[in-house]
Structures are given as C-alpha cells and as structure tokens.
Amino acid sequence: MVTELGDATRPVIAESWRRSLAARVDPERHEAPVVYAPDEVADLRDAHPLAATVPLLEHTLSMDETIMIVTDTRGHILWCEGDNRTRHEAERVRLTEGSRWSEDVIGTNAMGTALATGRPVTVHSREHLVRTCHGWTCAASPIHDPHTGLLLGVVDVSGPLKTMHPAVAQLVSAAARLAEHHLRQLAPRRHVLTLDFLGGLRAELDGRPLALTLRNAEVLTALALHPKGLTAEQLALSLYGDRGNPTTVRAELHRLRAQLGDVLMTRPYRLDAVVRGDFLDVRTALRSGNAGKATRHYSGELLPRSDAPVVREERADLAAAVRKGVLERGDLDALLSFADSAEDAEVLERLHGLLPAADPRRALVSSRLRRALD
Incomplete structure (x- = not known):
C-alpha cells in the first residue's frame, strides 16, 4: 500500500493525504460510494441553493474533453456536465451524479480537499490518494453564500491527465466568484445568528454581541435544533418538562424578541436567520x-x-x-x-x-x- 509522499509534495496535498489516511481510506481498494439514486439526486438539485448558478457555471466552464461538476457541502455530486466520451470515462471511476467525493471516503481529490480546506485546489494525477484516480487531473473551488459566508458546495472541472490546461484552475476559481455574484443579485441579505454554547454562553446577531440569560440561550438552542419551528406548548415541554407553562414561555419569548427583533417569528416560533453554532x-x-x-x-x-x-x-x-x-x-x-x-x-x-x-x-x-x- 502506498502511504508516503516525496519531499517535494505540496503541503496542501501532504496534509490531505494525512487526513485521508487517518480516515482509513485504502489507496488500493477504495472507490467513491454512490449514495443517491437518480430520483433522489433530482430532489436534492431542486432544493439546493446552487441550482440557480449551474447554467452560468456550465456556460463558463464548457471545454472539450472535460466534465464540470457541482457538489453539495458533503461532497455529493449533484451535477455532472460535459461531452459524452469524457462522462463515460468518468463513470469508470464513479465521477458521476449521486456519488460522494469527500476526503474521508475517497481520499485526496480536488472536490473533497476544497471542501476540507475552504480554498481552491488542483489535484494532479498521482497526487490523488486512490490509485484508480491517477489518470485524472481536477481543479475545484468552493462557492460560498455571498451574504453569510457559509459554504454551499464546490465547482470542479475534471479531465484525463493529457487534456487539462494549466489555466483551468484559474478559470474554475473565477467561475466560482461569478456564481457568488449571481447569488448576491438573486437573494436579499439574511440575518446571521451565531450561537457558541459549548462550554459557555456567547451569541452574536450580525456581528453584534447579544446579552443573553441562560433561559434565552435555552430557547435559542431549542429553536436552532428545530428550524421549522415550535409551538409555545412544545417549547414549554422542551424547556421545563411536564411542569411547563405556555404562558411562561410566551413571556420569555417576548423578552427575547427585544434583542432579536423580527428574527424571532411566531406561529410557530422560529428563527428567520442563518443560524450558526458550535x-x-x-x-x-x-x-x-x-x-x-x-x-x-x-x-x-x-x-x-x-x-x-x-x-x-x-x-x-x-x-x-x-x-x-x-x-x-x-x-x-x-x-x-x-x-x-x-x-x-x-x-x-x-x-x-x-x-x-x-x-x-x-x-x-x-x-x-x-x-x-x-
């Protein structure tokens, strides 16, 4: 089994190999798992925020003998576009819609490593940990929500080793920035609520610190864990158990709304914000x-x-x-x-x-x- 890299290896690749081997990826045996069936992929596409950017990405990154791929944040391939011959070759290594290409399941690759590092990356031939990928070179770049900074997925261009031009990596990064600009024009800015409740009690709304009581934090924890919302009765049970009183909960929510404003919505009670939390x-x-x-x-x-x-x-x-x-x-x-x-x-x-x-x-x-x- 190959488990070492030479001294000249780029740090980003060496670090990725270490992560991949720590996840017990076998360079000789592993294949990308196919996680979703075609009908499931279709459903995921419909709900994914990058769906609106795919036509732009496809137009920008259309090249002979390559495929353009868009993944979600877990490395699942949701879109794979390109000429039929290259797509057929890609299917042999499971570069296909519904498969997962995160580092922990298939080792070092441009999509998975871009997701792990949050930065653009190109992976050439034998820089891939898994041997079956050595005939490919891939360039990927993360795409973030332009309002919140949250990672949405990656865009990737992959092709057989002999077909990939060195300029492709720059083009992929530029396409990712175009996609983010497109998303900024499509959607209004949303509030960002940050909850750091592990080992302490810290919270921010759009970067502004919030002065929360422990009960406030408990309410926000419950709502963060139930993004579709909770009724006053459900919150009372979550916060107080069987002795909970919806009237008491409504009073707590009224006090909390003084800090959150229209972020705290009613019927049911829910958070109208991008919620981040440790x-x-x-x-x-x-x-x-x-x-x-x-x-x-x-x-x-x-x-x-x-x-x-x-x-x-x-x-x-x-x-x-x-x-x-x-x-x-x-x-x-x-x-x-x-x-x-x-x-x-x-x-x-x-x-x-x-x-x-x-x-x-x-x-x-x-x-x-x-x-x-x-």
Whole structure:
C-alpha cells in the first residue's frame, strides 16, 4: 500500500493525504460510494441553493474533453456536465451524479480537499490518494453564500491527465466568484445568528454581541435544533418538562424578541436567520461521520449550567457521540482535544498509553488521570 509522499509534495496535498489516511481510506481498494439514486439526486438539485448558478457555471466552464461538476457541502455530486466520451470515462471511476467525493471516503481529490480546506485546489494525477484516480487531473473551488459566508458546495472541472490546461484552475476559481455574484443579485441579505454554547454562553446577531440569560440561550438552542419551528406548548415541554407553562414561555419569548427583533417569528416560533453554532457544527460533523471535525469543534459541554430537557438531551448525545468517535479512532490530536473539554478517565488512560515517556504532556495526563480515578 502506498502511504508516503516525496519531499517535494505540496503541503496542501501532504496534509490531505494525512487526513485521508487517518480516515482509513485504502489507496488500493477504495472507490467513491454512490449514495443517491437518480430520483433522489433530482430532489436534492431542486432544493439546493446552487441550482440557480449551474447554467452560468456550465456556460463558463464548457471545454472539450472535460466534465464540470457541482457538489453539495458533503461532497455529493449533484451535477455532472460535459461531452459524452469524457462522462463515460468518468463513470469508470464513479465521477458521476449521486456519488460522494469527500476526503474521508475517497481520499485526496480536488472536490473533497476544497471542501476540507475552504480554498481552491488542483489535484494532479498521482497526487490523488486512490490509485484508480491517477489518470485524472481536477481543479475545484468552493462557492460560498455571498451574504453569510457559509459554504454551499464546490465547482470542479475534471479531465484525463493529457487534456487539462494549466489555466483551468484559474478559470474554475473565477467561475466560482461569478456564481457568488449571481447569488448576491438573486437573494436579499439574511440575518446571521451565531450561537457558541459549548462550554459557555456567547451569541452574536450580525456581528453584534447579544446579552443573553441562560433561559434565552435555552430557547435559542431549542429553536436552532428545530428550524421549522415550535409551538409555545412544545417549547414549554422542551424547556421545563411536564411542569411547563405556555404562558411562561410566551413571556420569555417576548423578552427575547427585544434583542432579536423580527428574527424571532411566531406561529410557530422560529428563527428567520442563518443560524450558526458550535454545537450545530459538531452535530453536522457527527452526522456526516467526520469524528475528527466533530472533536475539533467540541470545546465543552452544551450550556453546562442548563437543566432544560432539550439541552440535557442534546448535551448527552453530543458528548457520547464525540467520545465514541474519539476512542474508536485513537487519534492522538483528537484525544488531546477531547481531554481538554472533559475529565474522562478512559480517554486519559488511552492518552497515557499513546504519549511517549519523554513527552511533557504525559506527566500532565498522569496527574489528571489520578484525579479522575479518585
């Protein structure tokens, strides 16, 4: 199995190989999985915010002997356009609609690496981790929501090694910026609500800090976890359990609206904003099977002082899932990151076994392990 790169390898590729191998991608055996059937792809296209940009991207990036690909944020190919011969060749390596090309399932490739880094990238031939992709060169660039900065997906041009011109990478990046400009013209600006509730209580609305009480934060957590909205009765159950009173909840929402304005909507109660949050990032990473990313975002328990049922349940679910992923992977950096956010004897024992005796961190882990076992 090929597991090493030469000294001349570009840092972006070397780092991608390390991530891919840590995710246990086998360079000799792995193939991109086909996740969605054609009818499911059609449904995903209809709902995807990049759908409006595809005609522009196709017109800009139409070239002989190449294919243009647009993915979602998890690396699923939703659009694949190009000449029939190249598309036929692409199907042999599963460069086809419905397949997934994130680094954690198919290793280093332009689409997956652009998603992982948030930057344009070109991957040439043997820079692909998986051997079956060595006959291809691909250039990809992320596309972000022009109002919120949130990643929407990537656009990619792929072709057989002999057909790709060096200027393609610049053209792909320019096309991504054109797509973002097009989206800016199509949609009005939305509010951005940022909730950082892991290990603390911090929130911003359009960059302005919010002075929230713990109860405010509990309400926002419930609404963030239920983007379609909740009734006063449902919120009362989420916040207070069986003893909840909808009248009390309505009073809390009235006070919260003084800070959020028209972001807090009624019938049902919901948030009219792009909602970002550290606990939401962990949740998303876990659902996509990316334990490493989940651990990096996990900086502590969700609202540690809260006793609201909705928070208690989510807190327990996140902590258990991150812990399981960390222990299963056995990755040193992930274990260290989790140990910083939780005093867990099993995690500390694993760290103690992995750290060399000469590593100064081992003594600190030993001290913490003794306290955890007392």
